[in-house]
Amino acid sequence: MHEDTEYNPNLKGLTADYFDRRSETYDQDAIHPKLAFVIIKHARLEPGLSVLDVGTGTGRLALHAAKLIGNEGSVVAIDLSSEMLTQAHFKAGMESLTNIQFIQGDAESIELEDGAFDRILCSSAFILMSKPQKALKTWNRWLKPGGIVSFDAPGEPFGINTVIAETAAGHGIELPYATLANTTDKCRKLLEASGFEMLEVSQELMQEHVMNLDDALAVWDKSVAHPAWHKLAQLPAKTLERIRLEFEARMKAASTDSTVTSRIVMNVVTGQKSAVQVVK
Template identity: 80%
Template sequence: MRDETEDSSDYKGLTADYFDRRSETYDQDAIHPKLASIVIKHARLEPGLSVLDIGTGTGRIALHASKLIGNEGSVVAIDLSSEMLTQAHFKAGMQSLTNIQFIQGDAEIIELEDASFDRVLCSSAFVLLSNPLRALKTWNKWLKPGGIVAFDAPGEPFGINSIIAEIASSHGIFLPYSTAANTPEKCGKLLESSGFDALEISEELLQEHEMHLDDALAVWAKSIVHPAWHKLAQLPAKRLEGIRMEFEAKVKAAAADGTVMSRIAMNVATGRKQGCVQ
């Protein structure tokens, strides 16, 4: 969870700019399609449902959900990035999908009607929320009786990024990748505290492979520009350089025969709105 004292508009602008830049290559990532499929499976979609997709990006969840719920159902898909939504619009048009409404905006402050959705889904965006618990409470209000929420969050381990997060925490800097919902217990507590009964919380190992040492070291430069690492990137240059050097030393120490094992795990949590008889 991000520090609430940080300027929200600056952070949201940074996030939108980052994903604008990534829009044309975002679908080349191997992890996000796997996550979207898992979240869709956990969401228990049926024809005729109304679905809200938070942080839709290039529309993976929205497009998949659109086909499963059919023309009698509807999807509202929200994202901060106009360029990501351009990609989503294009894909929806190419597939002749007409039951999706794309909205550019901030899902944490947008006003939507209470009890208007059967499902609220969030894939690959949960750690970008300013306040995950507050967001879940809002999503609960937007759900109809018996409605279901499904979201994913980085688990343990989370590849080479876990090394960065571990070092950061030793310096008193707690990043959302390692604090928001990195264990099933945290996911369960978030669901319960926001008015949901947990239906399923699964730990998914999405990737396990050996990385060449140079590739593992290059993770630093890729991660430090991601909005979820904003608190680390804001540090004074000298302090940040010291943390980077610690990171390099740990990665090199973990290397065997010039390679480092990287395992990426995700938690996928599904909850049903409390107080509903099924």
């Protein structure tokens, strides 16, 4: 298992710019509301808890958590994108929620108090961490003893993106977005290496639908534009074109009557920090 993903010094800026552009349409994606619901379910929220939402985006997870923990509890929600946070602020205001603090910043470099939170939640953002193993260790430090972390990562299969990742791997290009935590065993190792006990890895079918072949092939451009796939975008043009052509050939070979079935599975990972503090 790789300790961390390969760091791109421009990744943070690429990520912020990408999600700034997507802010007004982000909530139209059918998968994100489902993921937020499942993460909330596994996080075991209750009134009075303190919650950190990493990569809050438009605030869907933070708002849901704020309602469940009530005014006795509190939510800190962090995101790189100012435009996504604009949407989150608006929604919180519309619902008169006053127990949320929104922070624009990098969750991998921000300084927060050790042992400050009962729960740390992260929806659709764990795989965007430049150093995911280090991030998990930091989250462990930020949690109170017995605190719970819940996050998601692409499972198997991950729709058309699985074919892209497999094709790239055949050219020696590993895409951590697709392979970081795609199995239960990898999820367990990530948690245990960061000081967590694994409570559960829930494999959730987020979407299953039949696509026409042209729409399936168009996933390529969307994926390469996503910051999580930045390793593809950085390849020399000829190498990227070879991978694209092979991807298209594989999709055409797999199609039936010019259609392709896409199944998207997400792993929702829940871990717990030991309730016993070790004195060093």
